Amino acid sequence: MPASAATDLGEVSDIDLVKRSQAGDTRAFDMLVTKYRGRIYAMTYHLIQNETEAWDLAQEAFIKAWRALPNFKLDAGFYTWLYRIAHNVTYDWLRKRKIQGDGEFDDERTEHRVAAGAEATPKGDPAPDMALRNAELGHRIQAAIAKLSPEHRQVIVLREVEGLAYEEIAALVPCSLGTVMSRLFYARKKLQEQLKDVYETTL
Amino acid sequence: MKPPSEEHDLIRWLDGEMDETERAAFEARIKANPALAQEAEEMRALSAGIRAHLPAEMAVPHADFFNSQIQVRIGQMEIDEARRREAVAPVLGSLLSWLRQSWLTAAGAVAVAVVAFLSLRPSSEDAHSLILSSYTPSAGVQTVTFHDDNADATVLMLDGLEEVPADRKISGISISRSETEPEMASTTLFDAAGSPQLVIFRDAAGNPQFWASKPRG
Numbered sequence: 001m002p003a004s005a006a007t008d009l010g011e012v013s014d015i016d017l018v019k020r021s022q023a024g025d026t027r028a029f030d031m032l033v034t035k036y037r038g039r040i041y042a043m044t045y046h047l048i049q050n051e052t053e054a055w056d057l058a059q060e061a062f063i064k065a066w067r068a069l070p071n072f073k074l075d076a077g078f079y080t081w082l083y084r085i086a087h088n089v090t091y092d093w094l095r096k097r098k099i100q101g102d103g104e105f106d107d108e109r110t111e112h113r114v115a116a117g118a119e120a121t122p123k124g125d126p127a128p129d130m131a132l133r134n135a136e137l138g139h140r141i142q143a144a145i146a147k148l149s150p151e152h153r154q155v156i157v158l159r160e161v162e163g164l165a166y167e168e169i170a171a172l173v174p175c176s177l178g179t180v181m182s183r184l185f186y187a188r189k190k191l192q193e194q195l196k197d198v199y200e201t202t203l
Numbered sequence: 204m205k206p207p208s209e210e211h212d213l214i215r216w217l218d219g220e221m222d223e224t225e226r227a228a229f230e231a232r233i234k235a236n237p238a239l240a241q242e243a244e245e246m247r248a249l250s251a252g253i254r255a256h257l258p259a260e261m262a263v264p265h266a267d268f269f270n271s272q273i274q275v276r277i278g279q280m281e282i283d284e285a286r287r288r289e290a291v292a293p294v295l296g297s298l299l300s301w302l303r304q305s306w307l308t309a310a311g312a313v314a315v316a317v318v319a320f321l322s323l324r325p326s327s328e329d330a331h332s333l334i335l336s337s338y339t340p341s342a343g344v345q346t347v348t349f350h351d352d353n354a355d356a357t358v359l360m361l362d363g364l365e366e367v368p369a370d371r372k373i374s375g376i377s378i379s380r381s382e383t384e385p386e387m388a389s390t391t392l393f394d395a396a397g398s399p400q401l402v403i404f405r406d407a408a409g410n411p412q413f414w415a416s417k418p419r420g
Contacts, residue, residue, distance in 0.1 A: 026277055033270050042261040055264060062273050067280075138256035145257070159218065160253040166220055181211040188214070188246055195249065 014078040022069050029069075033062050036079060040086045046157045047090050049146040057093055061086035083162075087172055094150040137198060144194040152187035159184060213239075217246050 012031065020028035040061055045054035065085050072081055145153055158164045158172065169180045215221050216229045233240045263269050344363035351358050377391045392401040 026274055029277070030270055030274060033273055034266075037263045037266065037269060038260040041263045042257075042259055045261060046257055051264060055269065058263070059269060059273055059276075063276055063280075066273075066277055137252065141252055141256045145253070156253065157257070160250060161257045161259050163259075166215075166218070178211070181214055184218070185210040185214050188249060191253070192245060192249055195252075198252075 015074055018069070018072065018074065018078050021066070022072070029066060032078070032082075036082060037062070039079070040082065043083070043086060043157065043162065044090045046145070046161055047094065047150075047153060049142065053093070057090050058086065061089045064089060084172060087158075091150070091154065094154075097150075140195060140198055141191075144191050147194065148187055148190060152183055152190065155180060155183040156187045156191070213243060213246065217243065217250060 014032070014035075017028045017032050017035075021032065037058065041054060041058040044057040044061070045051065048054045048057065061082070065082050068085065072078070145156060148156065154173065155169060158169045164172070166177055166180050170177050173180070175183075212221075212225075212229055216226060221229060233243055341363070344361055347360040347362060349358055350356070377393070390403045
């Protein structure tokens with residue numbers, strides 16, 4: 001992406017870019033891709049926990065969005081609409097994996113997995129390097145999330161990363177509000193169990 | 204295990220989904236219950252940790268390639284679509300005009316016989332198809348099927364149709380079914396020279412597809 005185009009991103013509204021894209025302007029769509037690829041990729045990555053497949057799924061989401069653009073109503077937010085497409089693409093992938101028996105994720109599938117034998121900093125031992133400790137904690141959290149079932153991982157990502165309200169999560173999944181709350185509760189309990197040693201030192 | 208309402212209260216408080224009254228009541232419960240207070244604090248710490256370490260936006264690896272691949276795929280889709288429209292339009296036009304011929308309407312739309320293949324069973328002794336029943340919309344048209352050993356083909360004859368003019372571009376229809384994929388059937392329309400003009404079939408996903416030959420210049 002040329003520097004001039006990148007500069008344009010903040011100056012051109014989504015509505016203008018969407019209108020131009022709907023008229024067949026692929027450069028305008030390219031600007032939308034550049035604007036939102038980081039957020040869409042983060043969502044697919046957090047759900048999939050695999051860099052290559054998350055990359056492919058994010059790309060597939062944009063392709064599907066291009067195909068569906070003629071039906072996009074300008075009264076809705078483009079990112080919300082795009083996010084829903086990306087979520088559906090990713091969750092369909094997860095469902096197929098589950099049907100094929102690969103539903104649960106393990107450490108081998110986590111690219112940013114924790115090094116063998118890595119544990120939380122021992123109790124009472126002051127961390128010599130806060131940045132390193134912080135990075136290690138991040139890896140522990142990602143590994144723990146990767147071990148959740150797709151349903152639990154989904155609500156955690158939607159709530160904690162995307163900051164969606166319960167009603168928005170229920171509409172997106174889709175499921176009842178009660179199911180959203182139950183999944184969030186049990187997902188957090190499972191994470192707590194996996195990260196107990198981390199939080200014993202942190203608290 | 205806690206009752207669901209208590210679990211829901213805890214995470215609703217954690218996620219800021221309670222109104223003021225509910226929140227005040229729940230925080231009073233936390234103050235009065237050390238175990239609940241500890242669980243609430245642990246969950247809040249976990250939630251903060253997740254938010255701190257799972258970014259909502261990430262750098263896309265090979266970002267320029269990511270964009271360029273999308274552009275390539277969009278371009279390819281548009282080329283494919285243009286080719287499909289270009290290839291189909293003339294043949295479909297001629298097919299529709301063929302179907303609108305007066306001889307056809309005068310015959311009460313009996314020119315096309317609909318054959319129901321209830322079962323096509325390859326026999327171990329002779330591998331020809333067995334047509335169990337057939338249907339034509341007009342009582343004046345009869346279907347006769349038989350296996351031609353010389354041609355090694357199952358022949359479907361429609362008796363009672365008005366004569367189809369010999370100069371029609373499309374003069375023959377065959378229906379075939381894959382031997383390896385029994386659900387895969389195709390219908391082929393041929394011109395007077397025996398060249399396929401239009402093939403209607405289903406793809407691997409079961410979606411109807413058609414292939415049309417390029418119009419002759």
